[in-house]
Amino acid sequence: MNERKLKILAAVVEEYVRTGEPVGSKVIANLPGIGVSAATVRNDMAMLEQLGFLEQPHTSAGRVPTISGYRLYIEKIMTPPALPDSERERLDNMLAEQGPMTGELLIQNATTALAELTQCAAVVSDFSPKFSVISKVEVIPAGKRVYVVLLITSGGAIKNKACRLEFDLTNEQLSMFSDYLAEHLEGVSVAELSDERMADLAAAMGAYMMTMAPLVQGILELSRDLQQHALTFSGEKNLFSCEDLDKMEIVRFIEHKEELVRLLDDSFSGIRVMFGEDGGSFVIGNSSMIVSKFHKGGKNVGSLGVIGPMRLDYAKVIPYLEYFSQKITDLISEEGEEPPADTQGEENRKG
Amino acid sequence: MNERKLKILAAVVEEYVRTGEPVGSKVIANLPGIGVSAATVRNDMAMLEQLGFLEQPHTSAGRVPTISGYRLYIEKIMTPPALPDSERERLDNMLAEQGPMTGELLIQNATTALAELTQCAAVVSDFSPKFSVISKVEVIPAGKRVYVVLLITSGGAIKNKACRLEFDLTNEQLSMFSDYLAEHLEGVSVAELSDERMADLAAAMGAYMMTMAPLVQGILELSRDLQQHALTFSGEKNLFSCEDLDKMEIVRFIEHKEELVRLLDDSFSGIRVMFGEDGGSFVIGNSSMIVSKFHKGGKNVGSLGVIGPMRLDYAKVIPYLEYFSQKITDLISEEGEEPPADTQGEENRKG
DNA sequence: TGTTAGCACTCCAACTCCCTGAGTGCTAAG
């Protein structure tokens, strides 16, 4: 497996990605940087085919990369260029659209930006809420017998829900209940906020329980909401405009988000590239999915992925993905680290 | 235009909807309830073609309804069966999934249910928030220099947003600001909450303004959110699995939601059926969109629509749409009407 | 006057056949 063979494999991949047509020996031979005749290229290609990196749709057609071929190209051959500063700045702007980057908006922006940049579908699975802690619970009256429960987590997620009670609460009851909730829930991890815990809470409250049940229920629902993996999907339309992909398979794939979540949550480090049909549950033919992770406090708290045709400019897409996952890691870590290091906040307080 | 011709037109529409193939005279003649020979049917079909209700893809093919043909069928000929009680119950259950029906969840459920039932795309444009009034504004501290603004409307919409201030507020400042907001914003229509009004508010606040600016900004953003038509879309995938429709056109259509909003907001009463290509901006070829309205307090506060192939079982879909729009009207009116009629709430108050 | 059977006609869709050209593998010479 000499240098030239690798160069030829790379050329086949790149030409095929560019044109979508099987690539012949002549085209490769004429490419700058090859410098051997078509016959020589043919010999090498035949070898590459034997090794399983190339294949022919039919005898008299050019060569097309196999999945192994793509994999070899991605892992060993290609050298993605570093992003120039101007590009980084552009990406930062895309992330920062609509003001400061809070958790959800950041994820949303990252997803749409990735979809836009790559002209593929982009997906982010964010399970950071699961790792965060309830920082505030409020109950706010909002009309006759209607109360809004507000849940804020250390991760910056804010959820609310309206609950209808059987009776109105007196101010006294309300503040008592609020205090009680604050005491028992603030500081508790969202993941711990199970049915049992809430049942305990309810039991402890005793007599009031009958009245407060819908509120307790509401809190539970909000926490379930938080625990759920937030899956943000964008750019489906790009998949549908892609010639190489079967529309029906796309539909089927998008419908079964659980599968997708499973694939995204699988733990690994660095970048992983998966191919449709490549065994397992990622089933869009001729497609590929590139997944990267982001972290908070050293813990893996989410994945972001790009789904597109197998015929994808990996050298372009992978740097984007790497940059975004690093950026998200940086930004959410900032957020989380602020409170402990916050002393100047006291000095600056203004009366 | 005799009875029999209408019957034949109906038969052509229904057969074509069923099979997707042009319908020949023989097929029609053999249908129960026709009772004339194929030759007679042919004569009538020729007549219907002259009148513009049918057309032939080519000379030796059967007939296919034209847009006028569909329209005549829908408006004058077909008689959708009333929904049986069992069906109504089923629909009610679909609407009520996941607990009681609050505004957003109700709309969400209605959209997915419609998409599911019709195997088409369903869309709801809800502009009721525009007509509602701010019933509560709260500012809640949520960490160092972070405050959550909570906006509740009479329509039951609840929105929140985290804002970061330059400094922390004292309790005094916070309650002063809250009171101020309550006094000046509660009872104000969401539609009136313009930039100018907020500027006035800011001006009136004078010195505090520098500190509070992000909060005021946050409120403004929330109200903009509310004023925006909430467009809920579901079942796109059904469109993509539909043979008759061009995938690219679907993508283009889904991308340009403003067009869709324009079509949905157009005011009319009852049910309206639009056809793709039928002049104007609804541009998916061979598609149709059926739109119905829902109301609150006599005002039209939203539309719900079904988008599918022109080859659609209108007699089945339209009753669903009518039922849902009526149901939504009923449910949101209930919500809104309760407060004034609320006297027993006082008696039942429990200390 | 309206309905029906019969018949000639039309034309799409599917099929075969053929040809072209791109690309290959192999061989023999450099």
Next chain:
DNA sequence: CTTAGCACTCAGGGAGTTGGAGTGCTAACA
């Protein structure tokens, strides 16, 4: 090890052919 030359393969496209479904028209019939 590389290259030129050559015979071979095969998908894709165009032309010609056929079958069948469906029509319009006409003439007979109720």
